[in-house]
Structure formats: C-alpha cells, structure tokens
Amino acid sequence: MARHKFNGGIFIKNPYPIDKIKIVPAPLPSKVVLPLQQRIGEEAKPCVRVGERVFTGQIIAKTEDDFCVPIHASISGTVVAIDKQLTPHHSGLKSGCITIESDGKDEWIDTNFGINFLRSSKKTLIEHIQKSGIVGLGGAGFPTHTKLNNLKNCHTLIINGTECEPGISCDDALMQNYPQEVMRGIEILLHICGAKHVIIAIEDDKQVAFEALLKYLHNDKIKLQKIPTKYTSGAEKLLIKALLNIEIPSNSFAVEQGVLCQNVATTKAIFDAVELGRPLVSRIVTVTGSAVETVDNYTVRLGASFAHIVNLSKPNTNLHSVRMGGMMMGVDVDNLETMICKITNCIFVNNRQKPIKTQGCIRCGQCNLVCPVNLLPQQLYWYAKNENIDKSLDYNLLDCIECRCCDYVCPSHISLAAYFVFTKALHANKVKEQNKVNIARERFEYRKYRLARNKKEHAEMMAAKKAQLKQKMADDKTQKDKIAAAIERVKKNTKNNDDTSI
Amino acid sequence: MRQVIYALVLGIGAHYYFFGWGVFLQIVLAVAVAIAVESTFLRIRKFPIKPAISDGSAILTAVLLAISIPSIAPWWLVVLGVSFAIVFGKQLYGGLGNNPFNPAMLGYGFLLISYPLQMSTWASEFLSLPQTLNVIFNSSPVDALSGATRLDTLKTQLALGKTTDEIELYSVAQMWINAGFLLGGLYLMIRQVIMWHIPTAFIMGVVVMASILSLSNHQFYIPPQNHLILGATMLGAFFIATDPISASTTPKGRLIYGFLIGVLVVIIRTFGGYPDGVAFAVLLMNIAVPLIDYYTQPRVFGQ
Structure with missing residues (x-):
C-alpha cells in the first residue's frame, strides 16, 4: 500500500461492476472518421486526397508542429471525404476529419519497421x-x-x-x-x-x-x-x-x-x-451504463462510431444520454455517431433522466473537504458565478483540475466545476485580449516615440547645420567683405536707379 | 435543515419541562409567520415558492428565534422578530445562501434593542396551557410567574457589588436545557450535519476567556463551568454559530470564528448591558467572516 496520501478525493463504488473482465475484439468498422485535431496542439494537415486508397497504419495527416503526432489510417480502404464534422469535445464545434471507407481487407502498410530497442x-x-x-x-x-x-x-x-x-x-x-x-x-x-x-x-x-x-x-x-x-x-x-x-x-x-x-x-x-x-490504430474502450445489457471492454479501431461497439453491448430502446470518458470528467455527446478517438477510454450509455434541480449554495464546505488540490470551491463559486475573474484567480482558479469531486458531494447539486471551466475560459480570453491590447499599445507608444525622436533629431540636425553655417560665416573673413561689398553695390545701384527715375 | 430541527427536540423538551407550553406556542407562531412572510416575498420577487419553503431554512430560522426569545413573550414580539429576520435578514440580501448575517440572530438583536423589557422577562416556573395562552395573547401581567434569567440576575447582583460566593450560580432548568442542546448538537456532529470545528472552538473560547477573568478575580466573575450551563451557550455553539451561510467556511477559519464568538460571548455577558451575549457575538463575527475566509485559505496543492 502507498504510504502517503493527498487530501480530499472521494471513494465511489463502481456503479456497474462486472465479475469477469474480458476484452472483446470488435469487428472491423465499415467506415472510420479520424479527426485532424488532436486533444492539444495544431490541427494536422491531410496528406492524402479524396479517392486515394490507403492502407492500415499509413500516415494520412501530419503537421510541422513538433508537439503533435501524425494521424494514421486505422483501416485500409478509400478516403471518401475530408470535411468538417462534430467531434467529442466540450465546445461542440466541428473540426476537420478524414473519412475512410473500408475495403474489408485490413491490409497493413509494410510494418516491418520494428526495432531492437536495446540497440537503439x-x-x-x-x-x-x-x-x-x-x-x-x-x-x-x-x-x-x-x-x-x-x-x-x-x-x-x-x-x-x-x-x-x-x-x-x-x-x-x-x-x-x-x-x-x-x-x-x-x-x-x-x-x-x-x-x-x-x-x-x-x-x-x-x-x-x-x-x-x-x-x-x-x-x-x-x-x-x-x-x-x-x-x-x-x-x-x-x-x-x-x-x-x-x-x-x-x-x-x-x-x-x-x-x-x-x-x-x-x-x-x-x-x-x-x-x-505497429502505429496506434486501435484502443480498448469500456462500454457501460444503465442502458446497456452487458458491460464490456472492446478493442476497436480508432475512428469507428460509438454505435459500432455500443450495439455489441445490447443497449435498450429508451432515450439515452451518452457520455465519453468517465461519469465524473466525461464529455456529453449528442448521439452514438460520434467517433472513437485516442482518448476515448469509456462510453457511458445511460437512460436519460430528468436533470436534478439545483439549490443555492449554503457554504456548507463539503466541497473543500473533497477537493484534492485544497481549493475552496464554495468561495470560488461565489466569484466564478459573478464572472469576477480577478477574485477567482485570487482563490487559485487556475489550480482547479476539474475533477468534479465538488459537484459529486454538493448537497445543493450545483455544477461547480462547470462554473470554474467557464471562468477559466473567460480568463484565457481576457489574457488573449490583453496581449493584443498590449501589443497595440506598445506599437502606438513606439510610434509616438519614433515621431518625437524624428522631430527632435531633425531639429537637432537643422540647428547643427545652422550653427555650422554661422561658424563658417564667422570664420571666413572674406565673406564679410563680400557681404559688405554686396551691400555697397546694392546701395549704389538703388541710388543710381533713383537718379535715373528722377 | 430538517436534521437540525430534529436535533433541537431534546432542548425544547427540557424547556417545556421547566417552563411549560410557551415554547411550543412560540414555535408554532414563528413557523406560521415565517412561511407566510417567505412565501409573500418570494412571490414579490417572482421566485418559485415550493422549493424555497421545502428546504426548511425559513422554518429553522423561525424555530431558532422562537426558542431564543422568552417563552412568555407577547405574540406580536415573535411575529415582528420573525418577519424582520426573514425580510431583512434573508430575502433582501437575495434569499438562501446570500445573507451575510445569521437571520435568526438578526431578528433577535432587533427585538432585544427595540423591546428590552419584553425580551428579558422569562417564565420562572411551569405554566399550564391556559396560563400561557393568557400571557402570550392577552398580555396579562405575569409578575408572580416571571423574572429575569439566572444569568441576568447574576449580572445584576454582581453589579450591585455582591461576590460570587454570596449568590446562587446555578440554575437547574438552564442546566438541563443546555444539556439537551448539547446532546442534540452531538447528534448533528455524529450525523455529520455540522462539523466539529465551530462548536469546539466556541466552547474553548468561552472556557478560555471565562477562566482568564475568573482567575484574575474569582469573586467578581462567573466561573467558566457556569458560563457553559447558563444562557444560550450550547444552543449558540451547536445551532446558531454553525449556520454555514453566515459562518466562516475554511477549516482554519471556522476555528478562529468559533473561538472568537466564545470569547465575545463572555465579554458581552460580563461587561455588556444585555442579558446574554450569543446573538451579538455571532453578528459581530459574521461581519468578520469575509476577512477570516480570505486569510485562512488552505495551501493549494503545488503552491
């Protein structure tokens, strides 16, 4: 047993336990949809065209970003579409995907590039x-x-x-x-x-x-x-x-x-x-929940639809609420057509229930007892609810790991973590805006400085030139004489002119 | 909230045993007024009424206020107090969860300042139902049956220059009522409705402060053990100071909050002009809660 521990956390019984855990290989899907956007990093760029034939394990999209990994075809077949589709994400936004239709043969690209790691x-x-x-x-x-x-x-x-x-x-x-x-x-x-x-x-x-x-x-x-x-x-x-x-x-x-x-x-x-x-083209996914008859684990190709394996677990015919990931931190998805991706460890299929009514926070403090990072969710909630970003940061908003332990124990059924996620997004947005403003201000201030500097430099240059000219004039004795002569000449001329005019 | 009301039964029972029917009449009256006022206000604010009433918070406020005031107080006193508590203590701040002050104690404070005579006239013996009804609704004189509480009497006597050796420091009735609330409070702690921090710190605060005074001059100051069994000490420690909404919410903050209330209770009882100090001590510390909470945040993981 581990000797140490962290504060908080909760013991939750597995709601749908199984006696014997086995892995069921799911049949090859007839179609896979592979999102170009991984969980973090840049969106990959496709390197195949619609209509092209691909093999299992072939790289079909990659990016220059060294942070990211390339995307492999998880079945062999033909690329039928490269377009935007719904992916399982909190945002509910569409992102680019490659759709491959299977030829049923599952032909691998040459995979004999296994290496002896001890010599590498x-x-x-x-x-x-x-x-x-x-x-x-x-x-x-x-x-x-x-x-x-x-x-x-x-x-x-x-x-x-x-x-x-x-x-x-x-x-x-x-x-x-x-x-x-x-x-x-x-x-x-x-x-x-x-x-x-x-x-x-x-x-x-x-x-x-x-x-x-x-x-x-x-x-x-x-x-x-x-x-x-x-x-x-x-x-x-x-x-x-x-x-x-x-x-x-x-x-x-x-x-x-x-x-x-x-x-x-x-x-x-x-x-x-x-x-x-062999590149990563499949994973093990648990299918569980109150709406399925058998809770099981399936090895399934990435990009297959949820329905592909949920159907193997014999779901009932009620209305379902589907959730990717766990009961605590998972992402709710609209339907079973969503694709399985690398982070899909579990699919919860539950009978749809009426949402529980929330009540006001009475600051009972149950949440701070279970918070594994020692936050005060009840205080944070107060500020997050009012979109008070600065005060939320004061209460360490950014340390929240979004585990939803606080939601689980809240006697008023408040979705605390949802408020925190939202406020985090607000903060990220604000930082972005602030950066933009800062850059704009810097630019403007630099321009002002530059104009002032130019003006000053110009003035200095002119003054220097003037001084130089004066100096030159002062230094040159003949100049004075020349000027005097010129004045004399002019005077003389005027006089002559006067004479003639009379 | 319902659990809290159940836990009050023992204390209320002891109250009935010594002083008769008054406490029940006050509770019934208070609860009826609380529900009526809360519903009216929710309707005005266009909030759903049923969930707010069924959460039991208004009822709890009413019950706590009803057992805090004298059981033979005239009917309009409790009506006024509960209305003030619900309207000014709770609804005007935005309802459940938004009130910075303990509503019951706000109502109590309001009554004590406005009607000091009625608020310090307590029954001195068991009153039958007809007697009680008569006193509460007809305001018939009850001089023969009433008087100040033991705590109040003690203070007056001490102020008159008597020493603690010369006066009666105990009150059997008060002791049993406090014991009832103590047991009820322990039940709440076992059921984990309230956490141990505030009551423990509260009692510690009372004991520490009273001991300091008593040790400095035991003839002038009430000894700590008597502080614990007189007045509203146990009711305050387990039922009033533990109101989560207006109390401090961090573990460390709860200890500070409870302890300082205990200290203030003894200070107000000893040096103040009021018969008991729980209400004002709680209200004073309610004001300090945001400050306490801010400076007692636990260390966040990894910082």
Missing part, C-alpha cells in the same frame, strides 16, 4: 514513438514523445495502472490480458528514461491485474504497488504525491522534476510501436 539510441526511439502516433491513453491525450523529450534527470518512472474514474475498466482489462506486453513496454521506457526506480501503481480492487503483472515481474528496479481505490488517484500529480510524497509545483510538470508518469495502455502502445512496428 534514445533519440531514435522517441522519434519512432512520435511517428507511431502515441499519446497518453489515460484520457488526457498528452503526446508521449513531448513528455520524453522534456524529461530532466529522471529518477522514477511511474506506470499508472489506476483507472482514472469509477466505472471504467479498460486499463484493468489491458493489464489482465497483456501483462507481458506491458512489462516489455516498461523495459523500453526504462531504456529511454534511465530511471532508477519503476513503480507500477494499481488500485487495490484490481487483484487479478496485480497478479497477472506479478507473474512477469523480473526486474529488481520495478516495484508493484497498490493504492487505495480513491477517485482522482489517477491524476498524475496526485499519484506522484501518493507514491513518492513529492508535490509537483503548480507551475511545473512532473517530467521537469524527474518523474515520468505513463499510463499502462500507453506502455502497451509503445511496445506495439517499437517491437512490432
């Missing part, structure tokens, strides 16, 4: 991981190669085998079914990061997975550790606190402090990429 350099491996399209499969979708590139003096590698939220069992299923692959993946990561210790963190309700991994534990550096099944244990910084008692500062990343944290599914994906040369 760190750089080659990281590049290979990037090329294979691997991002964090826990739910955040942070590009793995970026983590590896930013790693500084790594001392501990943590393999996150905790399910990020109650109800999800895809990581549990993966550990039970692919313990050897996970262990090999860990060896690869260990080779890259050179950590002294490896901790595999598993929640204490996953005994089967624990034993499965234990069978393949042959390295003294690697330690299996159980942690309490508490919600938000899966969050990287909190997991590190629970395991190592290190608090990663809020303006820093774990990798900068020498701790590398990777999800088990990511580890297995790294194994597939390095040893088998």
